[in-house]
Amino acid sequence: MRAYRIAAIAGDGIGQEVLPEGLRVLEAAARRFDIDLSISRFDWASCDYYLQHGQMMPDNWFDTLRGFDAIYFGAVGMPDKVADHVSLWGSLLKFRRQFDQYVNLRPVRLLPGVPCPLANRQPGEIDFLVVRENTEGEYSAVGGRMFEGTERELVLQQAIFTRHGVDRILHHAFALAQSRPRKKLTAATKSNGIAVSMPYWDERVAAVAQHYPEVQWERQHVDILAARFVLQPDRFDVVVASNLFGDILSDLGPACTGTIGLAASANLNPERRFPSLFEPVHGSAPDIFGKNIANPIAMIWSGALMLDFLGRSQGPCRAAHDAIMRAIESVLLSGPLTADLGGRASTTELGQAIAAAV
Amino acid sequence: MRAYRIAAIAGDGIGQEVLPEGLRVLEAAARRFDIDLSISRFDWASCDYYLQHGQMMPDNWFDTLRGFDAIYFGAVGMPDKVADHVSLWGSLLKFRRQFDQYVNLRPVRLLPGVPCPLANRQPGEIDFLVVRENTEGEYSAVGGRMFEGTERELVLQQAIFTRHGVDRILHHAFALAQSRPRKKLTAATKSNGIAVSMPYWDERVAAVAQHYPEVQWERQHVDILAARFVLQPDRFDVVVASNLFGDILSDLGPACTGTIGLAASANLNPERRFPSLFEPVHGSAPDIFGKNIANPIAMIWSGALMLDFLGRSQGPCRAAHDAIMRAIESVLLSGPLTADLGGRASTTELGQAIAAAV
Ligand SMILES: CC(C)[C@H](C(=O)O)[C@@H](O)C(=O)O
Ligand SMILES: CC(C)[C@H](C(=O)O)[C@@H](O)C(=O)O
Numbered sequence: 047m048r049a050y051r052i053a054a055i056a057g058d059g060i061g062q063e064v065l066p067e068g069l070r071v072l073e074a075a076a077r078r079f080d081i082d083l084s085i086s087r088f089d090w091a092s093c094d095y096y097l098q099h100g101q102m103m104p105d106n107w108f109d110t111l112r113g114f115d116a117i118y119f120g121a122v123g124m125p126d127k128v129a130d131h132v133s134l135w136g137s138l139l140k141f142r143r144q145f146d147q148y149v150n151l152r153p154v155r156l157l158p159g160v161p162c163p164l165a166n167r168q169p170g171e172i173d174f175l176v177v178r179e180n181t182e183g184e185y186s187a188v189g190g191r192m193f194e195g196t197e198r199e200l201v202l203q204q205a206i207f208t209r210h211g212v213d214r215i216l217h218h219a220f221a222l223a224q225s226r227p228r229k230k231l232t233a234a235t236k237s238n239g240i241a242v243s244m245p246y247w248d249e250r251v252a253a254v255a256q257h258y259p260e261v262q263w264e265r266q267h268v269d270i271l272a273a274r275f276v277l278q279p280d281r282f283d284v285v286v287a288s289n290l291f292g293d294i295l296s297d298l299g300p301a302c303t304g305t306i307g308l309a310a311s312a313n314l315n316p317e318r319r320f321p322s323l324f325e326p327v328h329g330s331a332p333d334i335f336g337k338n339i340a341n342p343i344a345m346i347w348s349g350a351l352m353l354d355f356l357g358r359s360q361g362p363c364r365a366a367h368d369a370i371m372r373a374i375e376s377v378l379l380s381g382p383l384t385a386d387l388g389g390r391a392s393t394t395e396l397g398q399a400i401a402a403a404v
Numbered sequence: 405m406r407a408y409r410i411a412a413i414a415g416d417g418i419g420q421e422v423l424p425e426g427l428r429v430l431e432a433a434a435r436r437f438d439i440d441l442s443i444s445r446f447d448w449a450s451c452d453y454y455l456q457h458g459q460m461m462p463d464n465w466f467d468t469l470r471g472f473d474a475i476y477f478g479a480v481g482m483p484d485k486v487a488d489h490v491s492l493w494g495s496l497l498k499f500r501r502q503f504d505q506y507v508n509l510r511p512v513r514l515l516p517g518v519p520c521p522l523a524n525r526q527p528g529e530i531d532f533l534v535v536r537e538n539t540e541g542e543y544s545a546v547g548g549r550m551f552e553g554t555e556r557e558l559v560l561q562q563a564i565f566t567r568h569g570v571d572r573i574l575h576h577a578f579a580l581a582q583s584r585p586r587k588k589l590t591a592a593t594k595s596n597g598i599a600v601s602m603p604y605w606d607e608r609v610a611a612v613a614q615h616y617p618e619v620q621w622e623r624q625h626v627d628i629l630a631a632r633f634v635l636q637p638d639r640f641d642v643v644v645a646s647n648l649f650g651d652i653l654s655d656l657g658p659a660c661t662g663t664i665g666l667a668a669s670a671n672l673n674p675e676r677r678f679p680s681l682f683e684p685v686h687g688s689a690p691d692i693f694g695k696n697i698a699n700p701i702a703m704i705w706s707g708a709l710m711l712d713f714l715g716r717s718q719g720p721c722r723a724a725h726d727a728i729m730r731a732i733e734s735v736l737l738s739g740p741l742t743a744d745l746g747g748r749a750s751t752t753e754l755g756q757a758i759a760a761a762v
Pocket of ligand 2 (some may be wrong): 200238269492651
């Protein structure tokens with residue numbers, strides 16, 4: 047069996063602190079389950095690189111990375127050094143689009159030992175997936191200004207939804223729902239207010255649903271859907287959403303389970319034509335960077351998602367994923383814990399403990 | 405002093421059940437504080453009207469209503485009878501735009517006696533305002549399809565932000581923040597993903613902020629802002645947002661306080677060139693319509709907002725607003741309560757109790 051080729055990119059801020067712990071746990075899991083990982087580190091896609099080179103990545107980034115099976119990514123952005131839209135559109139958003147990582151998958155799960163901001167919720171009760179479209183829709187730089195600098199100034203912002211882009215994310219989400227015990231799907235919409243794109247989205251949801259007769263599906267307007275994440279988080283199984291709605295819902299979901307600092311995500315190119323990217327949701331957190339107190343669980347959880355994807359949810363990779371998740375859960379209950387969870391351990395100590403538990 | 409002229413429109417579903425209770429309480433408050441209200445009822449802006457006439461409102465709706473000081477509105481929409489976008493764009497969204505009700509104001513408050521879905525939150529701890537732009541931005545029917553019916557099909561959706569529209573909502577929100585004890589303002593944005601309109605919004609926030617040096621302001625991306633509604637709802641004072649972001653945040657806020665069924669809203673034309681509109685946030689709730697079990701508090705609270713606006717937060721109208729809010733709070737603690745709050749009272753009984761307490 048050939049090695050899985052992984053490009054490890056720490057990026058900015060706490061990305062540099064959590065990536066080594068993610069790698070430590072991956073390596074422990076690889077040893078235990080006899081998985082062959084070949085890991086190469088890159089120090090670009092960071093604001094420091096930008097300050098030296100005037101761009102976030104070298105010109106040949108695409109060819110350099112395209113042969114990898116996956117990118118294991120820390121975080122990007124140091125707004126005091128480089129404007130966010132420059133650092134993000136120059137790295138992370140480029141990966142998502144040019145490597146056609148059209149599925150952004152974010153598990154929302156109430157973990158044992160993690161204080162839940164919602165009253166009276168038990169681990170196991172909240173366990174769903176947000177499936178976000180990751181390449182088109184509302185995230186766009188298309189549009190412009192008119193009457194600039196005058197009182198008549200106005201801005202047009204284009205959102206672009208394609209049949210290709212909408213259908214493939216819906217198929218992915220419906221297939222995922224079909225594979226899960228509850229077989230439920232909720233599609234976020236706002237067709238009562240956004241009058242061109244969202245009615246189209248609704249139509250495609252209904253059309254794609256025909257292919258998955260076993261899946262019980264519904265559409266929810268994003269305003270009430272957000273409210274229900276708080277009020278009835280147990281009712282969700284797979285939630286599929288456009289780029290913007292998925293962005294909001296996939297921060298809100300982990301907030302509801304108290305795991306915003308622990309949440310993992312996968313940016314998938316399901317066809318494996320290009321590398322997929324696995325990253326914590328938390329970002330670079332410049333405010334706590336440099337103290338070695340960041341919680342590495344999101345990075346480690348993202349590594350588990352990566353192994354699961356690489357091994358197509360089978361064999362040693364699946365076993366390694368499960369072992370990492372069990373190790374996270376057991377350390378959450380017994381410690382050591384970082385400050386965000388009320389403990390005093392360092393990033394390194396938590397990473398070591400999880401690696402030891404794998 | 406001349407009478408305040410109020411157009412009362414029940415609309416659809418539970419709008420028809422809660423409006424009479426709202427009027428009952430308004431009339432009680434008007435008697436007690438000697439306020440002259442002249443109330444006219446209209447039975448259009450409803451799906452039944454649509455089924456008879458093929459449109460939601462008579463052709464002369466604009467001239468009929470424009471002389472009123474306020475519209476006291478129940479709810480609209482019966483998706484089994486009329487598609488939502490037809491009923492909404494044919495009534496409520498027409499009012500908002502043609503009467504230039506550019507401020508949508510939604511208080512988020514944890515009320516005594518209302519079970520809060522967040523753990524460990526006390527009444528008084530959560531008390532902020534969502535100020536939503538209500539006429540432009542992402543809510544638009546501008547755009548279209550191309551390559552229709554083929555695999556290349558795509559949809560363009562335009563969002564439109566004007567200097568006029570953005571600046572006036574920001575001025576309104578900053579002035580409101582300035583008038584409040586905490587003087588804090590949070591502007592929702594997403595300029596790291598939506599690359600034309602949201603950077604413009606950010607620029608205007610910074611420009612308008614110059615006029616309010618006492619206000620402590622910040623920008624937050626809407627994804628993390630939504631998360632913070634759950635995690636740190638006590639940190640907010642005034643939250644200003646575009647049409648779409650305000651829509652989401654003003655459902656999410658009341659969800660966090662357990663008041664999604666109780667939340668009130670004001671659609672304001674602050675210059676009073678046109679009538680302003682006051683409505684519960686809950687909508688027509690066809691599933692519980694006809695049983696007289698709907699909770700009328702949102703309608704009653706909206707009536708209190710209306711009196712406050714009519715009297716410019718002064719004199720008898722302000723006193724009436726305060727008396728209604730106190731009456732709501734006392735009935736929430738002592739009952740009778742409707743089923744949504746664990747009681748057995750009818751809509752009418754709850755309305756009568758609040759009217760008696762005013
Ligand atoms: C940083 C930002 C551009 C990004 C997004 O909005 O996609 C982030 O919020 C995320 O969810 O990965
Ligand atoms: C019904 C719908 C069009 C409306 C909106 O999105 O504005 C509602 O959700 C609201 O918030 O008043």
